[in-house]
Amino acid sequence: ETGVTQSPTHLIKTRGQQVTLRCSSQSGHNTVSWYQQALGQGPQFIFQYYREEENGRGNFPPRFSGLQFPNYSSELNVNALELDDSALYLCASSSGGQGRTGELFFGEGSRLTVL
């Protein structure tokens, strides 16, 4: 059973650029969530995708967008990067649907630095 994999692991961008982060969910999981973790803070919810549809969104501006593909992998896109976007971006997968207990299983993250 393969776990959650994310790419790239590290990247550096400049202010105003755009970035795409990728995530492959754990085998058997149909739900992907994205979180942003600033240094010294807990992860903050960006959005969740269930069966290719956005299924909840946190307090992030529209320049944060995402996709989920038929194989349940996912992308996070951030446009017009700002310095405050520098963070560890975490992807987590789970088994969605009603009645599920909701444990999330995280990847190792993508460390984004915006200069």
Place this chain on the structure above:
Amino acid sequence: EDQVTQSPEALRLQEGESSSLNCSYTVSGLRGLFWYRQDPGKGPEFLFTLYSAGEEKEKERLKATLTKKESFLHITAPKPEDSATYLCAVRDHNNNDMRFGAGTRLTVKP
């Protein structure tokens, strides 16, 4: 709005010195309370889920307990390899997100 507060922010223990980490929460309807361990530069690793007050779960030197307002993560006779940040999170019945606390950074000295 769901809130999670963890204390202390940082904890330094000697190897073998048992202690507890606290997670206080407010949530409209608890679907689950979760504990994670996070090593520096890595993603959180799932430890436990607790669903209702009075529930307890154990794994090696760790034991998690839950009341209606808080959860404790008890660490018995810790070892240096237990050094990590421990995150607490809650999920309610109305939302799809998991709300995390800021974590407790645990250091265990040999």
